[in-house]
Amino acid sequence: MENTIIKTVNLTKTYQVGEIDVPALKAVNITIGKGEFVAIMGASGSGKSTLMNLIGCLDMPTSGDYFLDGVNTSKLTKNEYANIRNQKIGFVFQGFNLLPRTTALENVELPLMYDRLDKIKNPIKQAKQALDKVGLADRMHHIPSQLSGGQQQRVALARALVNEPAIILADEPTGNLDSKTSVEVFSLFQKLNNEGITIVMVTHERDFAAFAKRIIEMRDGKVIKDSPIKDRLDAEAELKKINEEAIIAE
Amino acid sequence: MQAKIILKVATKSIMKSRMRSLLTALGIIIGVAAVVVMVAIGDGAQRNVEKSIASLGTNLIIVTPGTSTSGGVRGGAGTFNRFTMDDVDKIKNEATLIKGVSPLVRSGGQIIGGTGNWFTQIQGVSPDYLDIREWPLQSGEFFTDRDVMARSKVCILGMDVKKNLFPNDDPIGQQIRIRNTPFKVIGVLSEKGQSSVGTSNDDVILAPSKTVLDRLSGGRFISSIQVSAITTDKIAAAQAELRNIMRESHKLVQGEDDDFTIRDQSDLSEAATETSRILTILLASVAGVSLVVGGIGIMNIMLVSVTERTREIGIRLSVGARASDILVQFLTEAIVLSLSGGVIGVALSFLIAYILNTYTDQSAFIKPQIIMIAFGFAGAIGIFFGFYPARKASGLNPIDALRYE
Numbered sequence: 318m319e320n321t322i323i324k325t326v327n328l329t330k331t332y333q334v335g336e337i338d339v340p341a342l343k344a345v346n347i348t349i350g351k352g353e354f355v356a357i358m359g360a361s362g363s364g365k366s367t368l369m370n371l372i373g374c375l376d377m378p379t380s381g382d383y384f385l386d387g388v389n390t391s392k393l394t395k396n397e398y399a400n401i402r403n404q405k406i407g408f409v410f411q412g413f414n415l416l417p418r419t420t421a422l423e424n425v426e427l428p429l430m431y432d433r434l435d436k437i438k439n440p441i442k443q444a445k446q447a448l449d450k451v452g453l454a455d456r457m458h459h460i461p462s463q464l465s466g467g468q469q470q471r472v473a474l475a476r477a478l479v480n481e482p483a484i485i486l487a488d489e490p491t492g493n494l495d496s497k498t499s500v501e502v503f504s505l506f507q508k509l510n511n512e513g514i515t516i517v518m519v520t521h522e523r524d525f526a527a528f529a530k531r532i533i534e535m536r537d538g539k540v541i542k543d544s545p546i547k548d549r550l551d552a553e554a555e556l557k558k559i560n561e562e563a564i565i566a567e
Numbered sequence: 568m569q570a571k572i573i574l575k576v577a578t579k580s581i582m583k584s585r586m587r588s589l590l591t592a593l594g595i596i597i598g599v600a601a602v603v604v605m606v607a608i609g610d611g612a613q614r615n616v617e618k619s620i621a622s623l624g625t626n627l628i629i630v631t632p633g634t635s636t637s638g639g640v641r642g643g644a645g646t647f648n649r650f651t652m653d654d655v656d657k658i659k660n661e662a663t664l665i666k667g668v669s670p671l672v673r674s675g676g677q678i679i680g681g682t683g684n685w686f687t688q689i690q691g692v693s694p695d696y697l698d699i700r701e702w703p704l705q706s707g708e709f710f711t712d713r714d715v716m717a718r719s720k721v722c723i724l725g726m727d728v729k730k731n732l733f734p735n736d737d738p739i740g741q742q743i744r745i746r747n748t749p750f751k752v753i754g755v756l757s758e759k760g761q762s763s764v765g766t767s768n769d770d771v772i773l774a775p776s777k778t779v780l781d782r783l784s785g786g787r788f789i790s791s792i793q794v795s796a797i798t799t800d801k802i803a804a805a806q807a808e809l810r811n812i813m814r815e816s817h818k819l820v821q822g823e824d825d826d827f828t829i830r831d832q833s834d835l836s837e838a839a840t841e842t843s844r845i846l847t848i849l850l851a852s853v854a855g856v857s858l859v860v861g862g863i864g865i866m867n868i869m870l871v872s873v874t875e876r877t878r879e880i881g882i883r884l885s886v887g888a889r890a891s892d893i894l895v896q897f898l899t900e901a902i903v904l905s906l907s908g909g910v911i912g913v914a915l916s917f918l919i920a921y922i923l924n925t926y927t928d929q930s931a932f933i934k935p936q937i938i939m940i941a942f943g944f945a946g947a948i949g950i951f952f953g954f955y956p957a958r959k960a961s962g963l964n965p966i967d968a969l970r971y972e
Contacts, residue, residue: 375885375965396889403887414882414969418583428886430572476886 320351321384322483322515323372328381330367341367343538344381349484354510355517356526356546359535365519366488368535372517373408373486374401386483403431407477411489413469415461421448421472422457428480437480447475451505467498474505478514485509487518491525497559503528504552528552577899580876591868592908594861595948599912599941601854604919606937609847611923611930616839619761626666626799627699628806630792630813633827649817649826650789652777655693657816658792664805666797667695670789672779678772680743680752681732687725689745689772691779691789699795707739707754715775718782723754726769748782750774802831855944861908862948869901869956880960881968894961901953902946909945913938 330342342364349355359365370376371383374390377398383390386405393401407428408414415424425447429440437443448457451471461469470490477485487506491499507528510516518529526532527550534542581588632650655670662668672691677684694711697704710721722743729738738752759768780787796805806829813827873880880893920931 370966373885375969396891399884399887399889402885408885410969414878414885416879416882427883430576431883431887431889431892480887 321348322351322353322386323347323349323517324384325371326382326384328368328371328383329379330364330371330376331379340538342371342378345538345540347533347540347543349515349517351515352510352513353515353517354506354528354530355533356529356531357517357519357533357535358521358523358526360521362537363535364538365535367538369486369488369517369519372484373406374398399431400433403428404434404436404480405483407480407482407485409470409473409477409485409487409490411492413461413466413473413493415469415472415476417462418460420458420460421453421464421475424461424472425457425475425479427476432480444475444479447479448472450478450509451475465498466494467501470494470498470502471505474502474509478509484515484517487516489519489521491520497556499525500552500555500559504556507552573895573899574903576896577903580900581904587868588904591864592904592911594864595858595905595908595945596861596912596915598854598858598861599909599945600915600919601857602851602944603913603916603933603937603941604923604931605850605854606847607916607920607931607933608923608929609843609850610934610937611932612846613840613843614932615930616843626796626802628665628794628796628802628809628829628831630794630809631828631830632791633825650792651787652780652789654813654816655776655789655792658794658809658812661812662794662805662808664797664801664808666795667698668792668794669693669696669699670776671696671791671793672776672784673790674779674783676746676783678728678732678743678745680741681736681738682734683732685728685731687728687770687772689722689774689779689783691774691776691784692793693776695795696773696793699793702759703757705755705757706737707752709754710775715777718778719775720748720750720778720782721753721775722750723756723773724752725756725771725773726758727767728770728772729755745772745774746783796831802833806831858944858948862905862952865901865905865949866952866956869897869953870959872900873897873956873960876960877963877968877971880963881965881971884963884965885969890961893963894957897957897960898950898953901957902949905945905949905953906942909942912945913941916941 325345325347327344327346328342329340329344332339332341345364345368357365357368367376371378372385374385378391381391385401388401390398390401402408415421416427422441422444425444426440429437429443432440445454445457448454451474453468453471453475456464456468456472461472464472470493474485490506491502494502503525506516506518510530516529520526527546527548529546530549531545532542533540630650650670652670655668658665658668669692674689674691675687676689677686693715694709696702697709704723705726707723709723710719713719714721722745724732724738732738732743733741738755741752742749743752744750756769756771756773761767774783776789780789794805794809796802809829810825813829814825817826819826883893883896884890917933920933923929923931
């Protein structure tokens with residue numbers, strides 16, 4: 318495939334607990350192209366988080382190959398891994414993971430501090446643009462404790478975007494948010510995806526998976542189903558529906 | 568990452584927990600201040616000793632009569648007294664490494680003149696004496712070689728004598744009586760202060776050596792010979808030369824003991840400075856212990872900080888920080904903490920030194936080197952005790968760090 322961004326070949330990860338080998342991922346082969354919006358689903362222990370960590374270059378596979386943007390990462394050093402995380406991947410976590418007592422703007426600037434290639438010439442301007450993109454330009458000098466959960470996750474999303482990465486990886490991005498705020502965040506994801514950004518997300522809620530374009534289901538370290546979503550939900554429309562229901566309820 | 572950013576991040580995280588950072592740095596502050604003040608007190612004492620020794624004249628060599636040996640029985644110091652003006656003249660004519668030579672004839676007596684009377688010491692010297700002792704006149708003039716030859720009855724007053732006899736008047740040109748012999752005052756010495764043994768240098772009258780010999784002490788022997796070497800580094804050579812001249816002058820044969828003693832000020836100053844040096848080392852090492860304890864405090868806080876900020880480390884790793892970036896960040900924090908402790912400590916020690924110098928008898932003198940050493944130590948402690956926690960932080964696995972609760 319011309320536009321492949323992620324390609325795994327027999328990707329395997331085995332954890333050692335004491336003397337017992339615990340297989341977490343068993344020879345997974347997936348291919349994700351540019352501009353896709355993929356939801357990875359599965360029960361806990363299905364290996365979806367392990368797969369996410371490997372795709373995010375936070376961990377190294379036991380065997381198999383992983384090509385990211387055409388580069389085989391299994392032969393890289395730890396420092397090169399750090400560079401890939403910095404240049405090609407933007408993370409959004411369930412617990413937001415913002416630096417406490419640090420302003421939104423400084424949180425968003427964080428990846429640019431470790432930009433060794435000096436890809437971005439004007440870090441402050443770039444960070445402001447990223448915050449603007451998630452609709453928080455007016456909150457850039459607030460610290461996380463002054464922001465709502467949805468706003469914090471949007472700051473985290475701005476941080477993920479700031480380095481203009483090849484993919485955004487979201488690990489249960491709305492796990493800590495109520496359903497309305499979740500839908501708001503997904504509408505942002507969809508907007509970014511429409512602009513051409515590739516998104517891979519882990520979730521265990523089928524309702525939210527419907528916002529993606531493709532769903533990969535896992536069980537016991539294997540991919541058991543990989544299919545496009547037929548009735549894709551539009552987060553913007555869902556949001557309108559929720560608001561109308563709220564008015565009727567009053 | 569640029570050095571500027573590293574510093575900024577370190578300063579920011581130190582400022583985020585101000586109270587804790589201050590308490591941590593306090594160990595270093597007290598340690599550095601203690602070391603600097605202790606060494607400063609030691610150096611202050613040493614300078615006092617050096618000053619009082621320097622007041623004797625720095626290149627001064629004193630030849631004193633030695634022991635007499637009669638049939639193998641040796642007398643004590645000063646039992647042999649055979650120094651005459653001939654010895655002085657011989658030194659003056661033959662020695663090449665000396666700048667000046669003067670006999671010292673001691674006498675004493677009741678002085679009458681001016682407003683009253685006073686008992687003091689009279690020293691018969693030559694015109695070289697002022698140079699040898701590095702002792703300028705305050706007013707008037709000194710006597711000349713001609714006055715010595717003519718046994719002129721002229722004298723120079725020390726400051727204490729001047730104050731006692733002529734508290735308000737100018738003594739120059741006045742007559743005083745030394746043991747009933749009239750002398751004319753032609754000059755007044757400047758104030759020299761305490762001698763190294765604690766008596767006043769200024770309670771003295773100087774007169775031409777031959778005048779004192781012939782008119783006051785009534786003998787031909789002189790108490791000691793005072794010589795100044797041409798330069799400080801020639802003192803030892805000048806002593807050797809003096810010894811040869813004196814042996815020749817006293818016609819001592821090979822194998823016979825010296826009947827004189829030659830001393831310079833180095834023995835005296837070495838003994839004194841050695842004592843204060845040992846004291847300084849002792850004080851500084853006690854203070855140094857508190858510096859090390861301060862360092863352990865830093866290590867303790869940094870370890871707590873690493874645990875507390877595990878998640879922050881995870882976040883930094885996930886956005887592309889390398890292990891080395893984390894190491895440098897935590898190490899920088901430790902160094903910034905200990906160096907700022909060092910800065911405050913040095914400032915504190917200046918304050919303490921100022922208080923000591925102004926309000927107490929204790930003098931403290933802060934040498935610039937000591938400040939550099941104190942800073943060096945503070946920095947080294949930051950690196951030494953910061954390295955282990957920083958290493959621990961940089962060794963974290965990003966996934967574990969991110970999941971840490």
